[in-house]
Amino acid sequence: MAKGEEKTLGIDADKPGKAILLMGVEAIARGALEAGVGVATAYPGTPSSELIDRLSKVAKKFNMYVEWSINEKVALEIAGAASISGVRAITAMKQNGLSVALDFLSGLAYTGINKGLVLMVGDDAGALSSSNEQDSRHIARMLDLPLLEPATYQEAKDMAKWAFELSEKFSTVCILRGTTRILHGRGNVTLGELPEAKPEAVFDTSRSYAPDITFVTKIHANLHKSLTKISRVYDASPFNEYAGPENPELLVITSGTGWLYSSEAVKVLSAQKRVGILKLGTTWPLPNKLVAGYLMGAEKVLVVEEVDAFLENNIKERAADLRAGRTWTFFGKATGHIASFGEINPDKVINAISRILGRKYRARTSAYEKMRNDIAGSLLIPRELQFCAGCPHRATFWSIKDALRLDGRGGVVAGDIGCYSMAQGATGYSQTKTCHAMGSGVGVASGLGKLKQFGFRQPVLTVCGDSTFFHASIPALINSVHNESDFILLLLDNSGTAMTGFQPHPGIDRNAIGDSAPRVDAEKLCKALDIPVTIVDPYDVKQTRDEFLNILQGGNGPKVVICKRECALIRATREGALFKVKVNPDKCLGEKCGCNRYCTRVFGCPGIRWDRDTKKAEIDEAVCNGCGVCVHVCPRSAIDREARP
Amino acid sequence: MNLEKKDPISLIITGVGGQGNILISRLIGQALVDEGYSITIGETYGASQRGGSVASHVRISKKTAYSPLTPEGCADIILGLEPLESLRILTLFGNESSFVITNTRPIHTMAVVIGDAEYPRLETIKDGIAKLSQKAWYIDASKIALDMGIPLLTNIIMTGALVGAGLLPIDKDRFKDRFRMNFKKEQLALNVKAFEMGIAEVGAVH
Numbered sequence: 001m002a003k004g005e006e007k008t009l010g011i012d013a014d015k016p017g018k019a020i021l022l023m024g025v026e027a028i029a030r031g032a033l034e035a036g037v038g039v040a041t042a043y044p045g046t047p048s049s050e051l052i053d054r055l056s057k058v059a060k061k062f063n064m065y066v067e068w069s070i071n072e073k074v075a076l077e078i079a080g081a082a083s084i085s086g087v088r089a090i091t092a093m094k095q096n097g098l099s100v101a102l103d104f105l106s107g108l109a110y111t112g113i114n115k116g117l118v119l120m121v122g123d124d125a126g127a128l129s130s131s132n133e134q135d136s137r138h139i140a141r142m143l144d145l146p147l148l149e150p151a152t153y154q155e156a157k158d159m160a161k162w163a164f165e166l167s168e169k170f171s172t173v174c175i176l177r178g179t180t181r182i183l184h185g186r187g188n189v190t191l192g193e194l195p196e197a198k199p200e201a202v203f204d205t206s207r208s209y210a211p212d213i214t215f216v217t218k219i220h221a222n223l224h225k226s227l228t229k230i231s232r233v234y235d236a237s238p239f240n241e242y243a244g245p246e247n248p249e250l251l252v253i254t255s256g257t258g259w260l261y262s263s264e265a266v267k268v269l270s271a272q273k274r275v276g277i278l279k280l281g282t283t284w285p286l287p288n289k290l291v292a293g294y295l296m297g298a299e300k301v302l303v304v305e306e307v308d309a310f311l312e313n314n315i316k317e318r319a320a321d322l323r324a325g326r327t328w329t330f331f332g333k334a335t336g337h338i339a340s341f342g343e344i345n346p347d348k349v350i351n352a353i354s355r356i357l358g359r360k361y362r363a364r365t366s367a368y369e370k371m372r373n374d375i376a377g378s379l380l381i382p383r384e385l386q387f388c389a390g391c392p393h394r395a396t397f398w399s400i401k402d403a404l405r406l407d408g409r410g411g412v413v414a415g416d417i418g419c420y421s422m423a424q425g426a427t428g429y430s431q432t433k434t435c436h437a438m439g440s441g442v443g444v445a446s447g448l449g450k451l452k453q454f455g456f457r458q459p460v461l462t463v464c465g466d467s468t469f470f471h472a473s474i475p476a477l478i479n480s481v482h483n484e485s486d487f488i489l490l491l492l493d494n495s496g497t498a499m500t501g502f503q504p505h506p507g508i509d510r511n512a513i514g515d516s517a518p519r520v521d522a523e524k525l526c527k528a529l530d531i532p533v534t535i536v537d538p539y540d541v542k543q544t545r546d547e548f549l550n551i552l553q554g555g556n557g558p559k560v561v562i563c564k565r566e567c568a569l570i571r572a573t574r575e576g577a578l579f580k581v582k583v584n585p586d587k588c589l590g591e592k593c594g595c596n597r598y599c600t601r602v603f604g605c606p607g608i609r610w611d612r613d614t615k616k617a618e619i620d621e622a623v624c625n626g627c628g629v630c631v632h633v634c635p636r637s638a639i640d641r642e643a644r645p
Numbered sequence: 646m647n648l649e650k651k652d653p654i655s656l657i658i659t660g661v662g663g664q665g666n667i668l669i670s671r672l673i674g675q676a677l678v679d680e681g682y683s684i685t686i687g688e689t690y691g692a693s694q695r696g697g698s699v700a701s702h703v704r705i706s707k708k709t710a711y712s713p714l715t716p717e718g719c720a721d722i723i724l725g726l727e728p729l730e731s732l733r734i735l736t737l738f739g740n741e742s743s744f745v746i747t748n749t750r751p752i753h754t755m756a757v758v759i760g761d762a763e764y765p766r767l768e769t770i771k772d773g774i775a776k777l778s779q780k781a782w783y784i785d786a787s788k789i790a791l792d793m794g795i796p797l798l799t800n801i802i803m804t805g806a807l808v809g810a811g812l813l814p815i816d817k818d819r820f821k822d823r824f825r826m827n828f829k830k831e832q833l834a835l836n837v838k839a840f841e842m843g844i845a846e847v848g849a850v851h
Contacts, residue, residue, distance in 0.1 A: 008675060008826045008827055020675075020678060021671070021674045021678045021686075128689060152710055153685075181687050181713040181714065182713075184688050184689075185685065185686055185688060185713040186670070186671070186674055186684070186688070187683075187686065188678055188683055188710070257713065260712040260713065261714070264711060264712045264716065268716060345712075345716075346712050346715070346716040347716055350716060363716065363719065363740070364717075364740050365741070368740065368741060371776055375732070375736060375773040375776065376733075376736040379729075379765045379769060379773055380736065381729070381754055381756060381757065381762045381763075381764070381765075382754065382756070383661065383696070383698045383729075383754045383755075384697070384755040385662075385695045386696045386755045387696075388695060419695060426755060597760055600758050600760065601760045602759075604755065604758050606752070606753060610758075620753070622750060622752070622790075622796045622799075623752060
């Protein structure tokens with residue numbers, strides 16, 4: 001091939017034995033392809049979204065059905081339907097999404113499945129992009145489902161492939177849990193064979209997937225028998241491995257990222273002769289025999305894992321069950337050697353091991369430490385998350401702030417999950433006061449709107465994005481119509497699931513694989529519920545504010561305002577800035593103006609900065625996305641905009 | 646000057662969400678996998694797309710896979726798309742032998758924009774970087790990208806600077822051939838030009 005024609009190899013490369021660089025979640029997508037997966041579904045959520053992003057691009061090539069589903073429960077239902085009809089299926093979600101899918105998952109755990117069904121869950125340890133850091137592994141234990149945790153990128157692929165076989169063998173959903181540093185990390189992955197076989201879908205009507213209520217407890221008992229068998233399979237699994245001396249002074253038991261961190265920590269401390277590491281890839285049920293064997297060879301045990309003390313508690317339980325007539329000293333989250341919140345990292349493991357071994361470790365000289373502490377203390381300012389330059393949400397919350405101030409009755413805004421969750425902070429003028437779950441803004445607003453009999457007099461607003469609207473807002477909206485609640489829903493329609501990378505949803509006229517698709521019209525849907533609907537352009541801040549104010553002071557019942565403006569990043573990437581924006585230095589009076597830096601201090605768009613030398617505002621060309629909204633903000637009209645050709 | 650004998654080599658690419666540091670880590674990582682290295686990359690993104698601090702940890706070894714996060718004080722090279730972020734990463738992961746290659750164009754934080762904090766003077770940041778590193782290269786990559794008409798090319802210019810500095814076990818010409826595979830035909834010429842401008846910059850400021 002000529003230069004420039006060859007392409008970087010991706011998850012679809014038919015090159016068995018070739019090592020390529022893959023993200024953990026891409027490696028899982030590849031493992032699913034190697035397992036001959038037929039159906040893949042998900043609702044996007046960091047760090048799980050790339051599974052469908054990547055599979056959707058190769059769906060046609062592999063004759064797969066890939067969809068972005070309306071929410072995680074429906075995604076699992078679609079995948080479940082494929083499995084019980086003889087087609088291997090995978091679904092992906094983040095930890096919050098698993099809560100949404102839980103109702104169906106608990107049903108599926110009892111009815112069983114047919115062909116391999118893998119549920120990949122991305123746990124955002126450290127809550128880098130989440131409202132909580134709940135540990136999904138408890139769900140595997142709660143529902144008696146087998147659980148796997150990859151520790152490397154290669155293992156992510158190999159485990160995903162094996163998860164389908166395990167699922168099929170025991171007729172149960174297999175949970176594959178990755179954390180951010182695995183799913184969003186990258187590493188070498190040696191590719192395997194891609195299968196030739198094409199799945200055929202038939203629902204065998206001689207089988208039933210509806211549990212007979214008389215036998216529910218028997219099914220439950222069978223699940224426990226199944227777990228005992230799975231534990232035996234796990235005892236022989238190559239995903240569990242040990243490195244270190246036969247009777248180590250300290251036994252580290254770890255899963256997921258903890259393995260690479262522990263291995264590095266032992267190397268950094270040159271403690272290879274004192275410390276052994278047992279890495280478990282199969283974490284529920286525990287590989288009982290295997291764990292017992294290593295426990296019997298050690299007295300001190302440190303457990304290293306992401307988020308909760310799941311493995312730690314299960315291992316302690318296992319040790320108690322051994323009735324070995326001896327005791328162990330366990331270290332981990334319970335003793336504070338490994339923090340029980342936040343993400344783990346190599347330093348936390350280095351500190352834990354050096355404390356236990358009574359060994360001092362310093363990464364740098366004390367002179368360097370002092371210098372870096374001085375410099376960090378005097379110069380480093382934090383970098384908070386904020387709306388991007390030109391974000392329509394900034395303009396919308398600007399108008400909400402103004403409208404509520406003019407209305408003067410102490411209006412409350414219930415928030416929701418999406419980029420606009422940041423509106424609780426300075427970037428959204430601290431306007432939203434609640435934020436719990438996808439779609440719960442409408443539910444909470446609907447509840448606030450029913451408190452008049454208790455003296456509640458404040459107007460109620462709520463916001464949700466276009467994707468969140470479909471995901472889980474609709475039942476609460478219908479509830480509010482039927483129960484006659486008073487509130488205003490501002491539907492922040494920026495034409496995609498912006499937070500996770502602009503995935504389509506039912507309101508978009510294309511589907512996951514990029515084909516055109518019927519669009520569900522949110523406006524028509526609301527009108528069909530007899531809800532009055534108004535549409536505004538948030539970039540027109542005056543019209544938007546006046547419309548908000550008008551509706552705030554209008555009649556009873558739920559109302560919807562669709563704030564329609566495409567995400568500034570999508571637009572800027574596609575066609576560049578709408579406007580060329582400039583501060584006119586002759587009109588800007590700078591520090592001498594009575595505005596007290598209104599454009600930067602109050603409006604707070606990162607595209608505008610205060611030049612401390614000229615003491616005037618200026619546009620940061622490297623950041624500005626050219627929305628032109630700031631033109632309306634400057635009290636002296638010193639900001640000019642010129643339409644781009 | 647290179648780190649050929651060092652194993653692992655730990656490179657951290659840092660900047661502000663949206664500047665494109667993930668593309669750099671992917672380009673560098675792919676090239677090194679092709680050269681037979683074992684690569685692990687830990688990335689931060691998600692909410693960080695919205696203007697937060699971001700970092701990609703690239704761990705490079707001939708022997709084994711290393712952690713997706715670098716232990717404190719163990720970074721060999723810090724490539725920064727934003728000067729304050731370069732300093733931030735240096736204070737956490739740097740040591741006396743660290744090399745720094747940084748863009749000099751500040752991106753103001755939210756607190757600076759609204760007037761609650763002051764962004765340090767560039768000279769003060771440079772002074773801090775000089776004290777905490779073995780050697781540093783300062784490149785006004787955002788200005789070069791703006792002059793080319795596309796601010797988003799900043800990351801490609803900095804990729805050129807990283808490869809051009811010659812610290813990594815990467816052959817410039819082989820990397821360039823590999824680099825070309827990642828771009829569509831219509832974007833190729835501009836990206837190659839930006840890459841070469843970056844190489845020229847480290848030569849110019851050596």
